Amino acid sequence: MPDDHARAPGRAVRRRRSDDDQRRAALPVLVMAAVLVGVVLVALSVGRFPVPLTDVAQIVAARALGAAGPAAGNEQNIVLLVRLPRILLALLVGGGLGIAGAALQATFRNPLVSPEIIGVSAGASFGGALALLLGLGTVYLVGGAFVFGLGALTLLFLLTLGRSGASMLMVVLGGVVTGSFFSALVSLLTYLADPYTTLPAIVFWLLGSVATATYATLAVAVVPILAGTVVLVAVRWRINVLSLGDEEAAALGLRPGRMRWVVLVAAALIVAGGVAVSGVVAWVGLVVPHLARMWVGPDHRVLLPVSFLTGGAYLIAVDTLARTATAAEIPLGVITALVGAPAFFVLLRRNRDRIWDSA
Numbered sequence: 001m002p003d004d005h006a007r008a009p010g011r012a013v014r015r016r017r018s019d020d021d022q023r024r025a026a027l028p029v030l031v032m033a034a035v036l037v038g039v040v041l042v043a044l045s046v047g048r049f050p051v052p053l054t055d056v057a058q059i060v061a062a063r064a065l066g067a068a069g070p071a072a073g074n075e076q077n078i079v080l081l082v083r084l085p086r087i088l089l090a091l092l093v094g095g096g097l098g099i100a101g102a103a104l105q106a107t108f109r110n111p112l113v114s115p116e117i118i119g120v121s122a123g124a125s126f127g128g129a130l131a132l133l134l135g136l137g138t139v140y141l142v143g144g145a146f147v148f149g150l151g152a153l154t155l156l157f158l159l160t161l162g163r164s165g166a167s168m169l170m171v172v173l174g175g176v177v178t179g180s181f182f183s184a185l186v187s188l189l190t191y192l193a194d195p196y197t198t199l200p201a202i203v204f205w206l207l208g209s210v211a212t213a214t215y216a217t218l219a220v221a222v223v224p225i226l227a228g229t230v231v232l233v234a235v236r237w238r239i240n241v242l243s244l245g246d247e248e249a250a251a252l253g254l255r256p257g258r259m260r261w262v263v264l265v266a267a268a269l270i271v272a273g274g275v276a277v278s279g280v281v282a283w284v285g286l287v288v289p290h291l292a293r294m295w296v297g298p299d300h301r302v303l304l305p306v307s308f309l310t311g312g313a314y315l316i317a318v319d320t321l322a323r324t325a326t327a328a329e330i331p332l333g334v335i336t337a338l339v340g341a342p343a344f345f346v347l348l349r350r351n352r353d354r355i356w357d358s359a
Helices: 001-047 054-063 073-108 121-134 138-160 168-192 198-206 217-236 234-242 246-251 256-278 284-296 302-326 334-351
Strands: none
Touching: 001 054, 001 073, 001 121, 001 138, 001 198, 001 302, 054 073, 054 234, 073 168, 073 198, 073 217, 073 234, 073 284, 073 302, 121 138, 121 168, 121 198, 121 256, 121 334, 138 217, 138 256, 168 198, 168 256, 198 246, 217 234, 234 246, 246 256, 284 302, 284 334
16 A cells, blocks of 8 residues: 555656646647648638638638628639639648658658659659640549559569568669659650640649649549558657667567558558649658758657648648739749758758757
């Protein structure tokens, strides 16, 4: 009995400490979720036909509650049928690229890794470009991009398959080879395309855009992106262990080779689903995880959800700028590169000794 009484205060202190840790971990997620909601409302309001924020909030609330909208019919159609699916698609693609980039950077223990490193983006680009060259419809474009994206992952697996498993170096080199191979095929398709009809469509699609977003394309993107996201969030504490290195992970009872492929498959689902509906949107999966890591640190139990929310808010903001800055819509890949490259350079210069020293 005395021993139980002596242990009770210790258990109470540990329980309080655990509750405090959970509250501190939840705070950044809640803050970023609030920021995301604000960005969504502003994006729904801004455009060629501006809608007041109060009307936007009433329209969205009425739709969520199943009530009749209070605003004019044109405003409801613009908010619910034109802008909302586009914003939700940008949220899915940006959030997926953000969380995939954070997971891959931890898995490979390299801050310069992005979702493009595994070659899935190039494979999906080839599938979509091939559908456009053949004059096939949107269904074939989306399906071709997704199938060839997963095909690139299969090729990567075959390239790195060996008796002793695939090392991180072999996976990176295999991803470079796979990406280069499919990039060459994309270049061949652009060379063969009609310069007056097909080529502009291929180039614009490859630069990235969510201009053609509908609820149907949103439904197509939801399945692979959310499936990959759920897997990464479910193994977030294992990613923490994997980021310590293969030897430490194995000593803690984790099979690093198997877990690395779980992360790769989840990231491939996200990237293939995103490219299939929006084209190639570069730099999001590289820059967003660094921004989130500077704020919340290297603990992936917090970093992964914050990276998803940050990536979604970032791509929504970029898409809003793309459709409002000029009369002709600017491709997303152009703006993300113009913003991402200088931002990443500044981040590296200011925090090169701090970003990963604590990881």
